[in-house]
Amino acid sequence: MTKRESYEQKTEELVRPIVDANHFELVDVEYVKEGGTWYLRAYIDKPGGITVDDCEIVNRALSDLLDEKDFIEESYILEVSSPGLGRPLKKERDFERSLGVEVEIRTYRMVEKQKEFRGILKAYDKDTVTIVTEEEEEQVFPRENIALIRLAFDI
Numbered sequence: 109m110t111k112r113e114s115y116e117q118k119t120e121e122l123v124r125p126i127v128d129a130n131h132f133e134l135v136d137v138e139y140v141k142e143g144g145t146w147y148l149r150a151y152i153d154k155p156g157g158i159t160v161d162d163c164e165i166v167n168r169a170l171s172d173l174l175d176e177k178d179f180i181e182e183s184y185i186l187e188v189s190s191p192g193l194g195r196p197l198k199k200e201r202d203f204e205r206s207l208g209v210e211v212e213i214r215t216y217r218m219v220e221k222q223k224e225f226r227g228i229l230k231a232y233d234k235d236t237v238t239i240v241t242e243e244e245e246e247q248v249f250p251r252e253n254i255a256l257i258r259l260a261f262d263i
Contacts, residue, residue, distance in 0.1 A: 112139045112140075115139045119174070120134065122173045122177065132152045132154045132158065132162065134152060135153050135195065136196075146182050146183065146184035148174075148186050149186075149187045151188075151191040151195075153191055163188045163190070167186060171186055194212070194261050196257065197211065197258060197259070203229070206259060207231075208230075210228055211226070211227065212258055212260045213239065213257045215253045215254060215255060217253055219249070219253070223255075227239030230246065236249060236251060237254060
């Protein structure tokens, strides 16, 4: 397990009771470096959407626990937020909840001369994801070729 994965796992263990106590859902935890700065992000959600006040409740409680446990070596910025409209599908429950919903898929390699696809999520398993396109055609993607899969949204 990498240091990054270890930080994410330990943070998830700390934040889960806070999220559960407030009847929120923990969508994801990530530890990433952007522009020379480390960010520890927790994404939370609830039916009807998350508010700024919800994020603040989790942020304050998590920040106190992170200060107490002090297991992250680098300095970082803690962010607690909603996963947003175009939330990525990462975990089993994300895929389950999104069956029958429109998704966007970006692939690492070209498939039929393109890398971006859109359709209704029809099925998934540990190896593949199947969508139905606007033309009513089924497309099956090997998971190893999927760079990103997220909920589709129109601006």
